[in-house]
Amino acid sequence: MDIFAQQLINGLVLGSIYALVALGYTMVYGILGLINFAHGDITMIGALVALTILQGLAAAGLPAPVLLVIAGGGAMIVCAALGLSIERVAYRPLRRAPRLAPLITAIGVSILLQYSAALVWGKQYIALPKLLEPSAIDIAGAQLTTLQLAIFLLACAIMAALLWFIKTSRMGRAMRATEQNPDVAGLMGVNTNSVIAFTFVLGSAIGAIAGLMIILYYGIGHYFMGFMLGLKAFTAAVLGGIGNVGGAVLGGLLLGVIESLASGYIGDLSGGVLGSNYRDIFAFLVLVLVLVLRPSGLLGQQNGDRA
Amino acid sequence: MNIAALFNDRHYRWFAWGAVVLVLLALPFITEAVLGRSWVRIIAVSLLFVMLALGLNIVVGFAGLLDLGYIAFFAVGAYSYALLASPQFAVHWPFLLLLPLGAAIAAVFGILLGAPTLRLRGDYLAIVTLGFGEIIRVFLNNLNRPVNITNGPQGITLIDPLQMGGFSLAQTHSFAGLTFSPVHNYYFVFLVCAALTIALSLRLQNSRIGRAWVAIRDDELAASAMGINTRNVKLLAFAMGATFGGVAGGLFASFQGFISPESFQLIDSIMVLCMVVLGGMGNVAGVALGAVLLTALPEALRYIGPLQQRWFGGVLVDPADLRMLLFGLALVLMMLLRPEGLWPVRRRQAGKGNADAG
Numbered sequence: 001m002d003i004f005a006q007q008l009i010n011g012l013v014l015g016s017i018y019a020l021v022a023l024g025y026t027m028v029y030g031i032l033g034l035i036n037f038a039h040g041d042i043t044m045i046g047a048l049v050a051l052t053i054l055q056g057l058a059a060a061g062l063p064a065p066v067l068l069v070i071a072g073g074g075a076m077i078v079c080a081a082l083g084l085s086i087e088r089v090a091y092r093p094l095r096r097a098p099r100l101a102p103l104i105t106a107i108g109v110s111i112l113l114q115y116s117a118a119l120v121w122g123k124q125y126i127a128l129p130k131l132l133e134p135s136a137i138d139i140a141g142a143q144l145t146t147l148q149l150a151i152f153l154l155a156c157a158i159m160a161a162l163l164w165f166i167k168t169s170r171m172g173r174a175m176r177a178t179e180q181n182p183d184v185a186g187l188m189g190v191n192t193n194s195v196i197a198f199t200f201v202l203g204s205a206i207g208a209i210a211g212l213m214i215i216l217y218y219g220i221g222h223y224f225m226g227f228m229l230g231l232k233a234f235t236a237a238v239l240g241g242i243g244n245v246g247g248a249v250l251g252g253l254l255l256g257v258i259e260s261l262a263s264g265y266i267g268d269l270s271g272g273v274l275g276s277n278y279r280d281i282f283a284f285l286v287l288v289l290v291l292v293l294r295p296s297g298l299l300g301q302q303n304g305d306r307a
Numbered sequence: 308m309n310i311a312a313l314f315n316d317r318h319y320r321w322f323a324w325g326a327v328v329l330v331l332l333a334l335p336f337i338t339e340a341v342l343g344r345s346w347v348r349i350i351a352v353s354l355l356f357v358m359l360a361l362g363l364n365i366v367v368g369f370a371g372l373l374d375l376g377y378i379a380f381f382a383v384g385a386y387s388y389a390l391l392a393s394p395q396f397a398v399h400w401p402f403l404l405l406l407p408l409g410a411a412i413a414a415v416f417g418i419l420l421g422a423p424t425l426r427l428r429g430d431y432l433a434i435v436t437l438g439f440g441e442i443i444r445v446f447l448n449n450l451n452r453p454v455n456i457t458n459g460p461q462g463i464t465l466i467d468p469l470q471m472g473g474f475s476l477a478q479t480h481s482f483a484g485l486t487f488s489p490v491h492n493y494y495f496v497f498l499v500c501a502a503l504t505i506a507l508s509l510r511l512q513n514s515r516i517g518r519a520w521v522a523i524r525d526d527e528l529a530a531s532a533m534g535i536n537t538r539n540v541k542l543l544a545f546a547m548g549a550t551f552g553g554v555a556g557g558l559f560a561s562f563q564g565f566i567s568p569e570s571f572q573l574i575d576s577i578m579v580l581c582m583v584v585l586g587g588m589g590n591v592a593g594v595a596l597g598a599v600l601l602t603a604l605p606e607a608l609r610y611i612g613p614l615q616q617r618w619f620g621g622v623l624v625d626p627a628d629l630r631m632l633l634f635g636l637a638l639v640l641m642m643l644l645r646p647e648g649l650w651p652v653r654r655r656q657a658g659k660g661n662a663d664a665g
Contacts, residue, residue: 035430090639094646100373101642103430104584107577108638115631119624227573231441234434281445284438291435292423 002141007264008257009139013148015256016155017217020210021233022240022248023162024203030179030243031199032095037106038086039207040230041113042079044223046208048121050075051128051221058129067131068212075208082113083204087197110230117223126221151213158206159249166245175199179243228280232259235287241300250298258286335494336485346606347490351562353602354497355555358504360582360598361591362551365508367580368589368652369517370544371524373433375576376420376440380549382447382571383416384409384556386457389566392467395458402469406557413553414546416443421545425538440576447568462567469496469561477564493562500558501595504551508591511547520544521589574631581638587648596650605630 021043028036050071057067090109094102134145166172177185178195186192214229215221236255240247263279290297313323335347363377387409391400400408420439424432451459468477468489476492511517519540522530531537560566578601586597611626624632641648 035434090643093643097642097646099430101646103373103433104580105639105642108635108642111574111577111631111635112639113635115628115635118628119632231434231438238431238434278445278449281442284442287438288423288435291427291431295427295431 003264005140005142007260009142009144009148011257011260012253013152014260015253016152017210017213018233018236018256019159019249019252020155020206021229022236022252023245024207025234026237026242026245026248027199027203029237031175031196034091034102035106035234037103038109038113039203040226040233041110042082042204043207043211043229044226045082045113045117046075046079047211047215047221047225048117049078050212051126051215054131055129064131072209072212075212076205079204079208080201083200084197087200114223121223123223128215128219147216151217158209163245171198232283235283238287238297239290241297244297244299247297247299255283255286258282331498335491344490347494349603349606351490351494351497353599354501355559356582356598356602357501357595358551358555359579360594361504361508362548362555363579364583364589364591364594365511366544366548367583368594369512369520369524370541372541372544375433375437375580377552377579378571378576379440379443380413380416380552381556381559382443383413384553385560385566386447387412388557388560389463389466393463394465395463399467402561406554409557410550410553413549413556417545417549418542421542425541437573440573444568444571460568462565464565466560466564466566468564497558505591505595512591516540516543585641585648587650587652590650590652593648593650
């Protein structure tokens, strides 16, 4: 029982990070119909920027929360600028092009970001300086560290704020209008270009926070870390129904839990034949199953044309 | 008279094609004399990539199905050959049996991938195929326990070369005053295979099936209204593309003598896709050109290391990283400036309509 509770907790925490990254995918896909392949790498850049700031300020003697706010803020600014310029330079000229073109561009941008990061930070794993002494809380025989709790709560707060923002604010309404029909939204006086740019900025900034959480959680950063993270987040977005913001949250949490439980139990279930090194497969299996059985995802509208 | 006209001219075309064949036959010897043996190896590998790129071209270029996991078929072909012609299981089957077998196994995998993804289009298909490629790689990496099948990350060594009777391509032979080292031998084998692949691609392109593929790419709904069985034709595209990949994989395994999951990563799938895109999706000659260019040009970047040493007094950018950077940049610029590729396919005006490949 305690293994189950432990895996559930780990899954929910990891899933909340997936969900944050998935938001970036789903918002861009909802508006542009583009899989922004580079989003995972933007998250990676955010993580490494935050890591660098933390390393640089580790000796300054500031209290840990202040440090984290500075690191998170720095990462958000860098990522927002990055997202904005990528949209402007690489994606905007291709908005009316055949669908294959922006996708291949996105792959190119992803490679560019990865190897630019390799140039700046090198290819080795970078360790996080020791900042926090997380204490653990005991729940139903499982351990929940304060770090996990903080990550989970912050992620939930961000997601709630985003949902509220999209539902109530003027910009949120413009985003929804653009998503439904960019041309008509334009006729109604929505500046669709700035709405799309804003979506990229928002998604990238949220991705930066997710990046900070990832390095706090795992304690290391790497130039290639965005790849798997991006794929899993994309899977989460598809699972929840791509284009649907609430769906991304649900899909992220669900995927995290599925992955944790599956990799926790696969050894026992298969009699030791398969080990937890198959962990990365589950995300893909979920992806294939969802796309085959219910391409619109859990919360998406039934729309035969999308898949 | 320009060069293209020379190949079409009734009197001169035999002469022109003869010249091309002569150049291709002499190429490894000239290259060895001028650039050294490592470059002979590079052009041999580039021929292998011509086969791979043309296989992917069937799926992406003809049928318009974006496949980001194509290298998985290459891996399947390579591992089928390696497992049955190496000390791993202590079996040494002849290549004449193994190459068709590898092709067949790859085709089965192609159908396995194609069947559940038939309803998907464009970017969704891309992600699923990517996942498929990764799943294959994860299995290759981990199938060394509890029963050792693939030998895990260490890969398989001592794979048999192509050999028949006592004649092995891994030995140096002398013939008519020329020395044929193993690289030369393989160059000629690959040359024949690549030429066959090109011929097959061209024949396919103008066949009933080829036209059905293009019809599906341009408008699937209209194609099915015209009586094309889209399900079977799409599956055939996957299977046919996978077959090419499987054969190339078997040749690769015999040529290298060693394979490991490292050789079959996502970046390799993307590399092959780039060859297709760079050359001009759907144009056989363009794709072949793209494959040769993208294999040879990055190799030339190796000279950048020493140059940096001389100019800046140190290696600032690792050439391998620089290669990837340029590669990403090329993809982006290509899509922005010349999305149809270096050598675009000439389409009939009537069929222009919807050029959307997604």
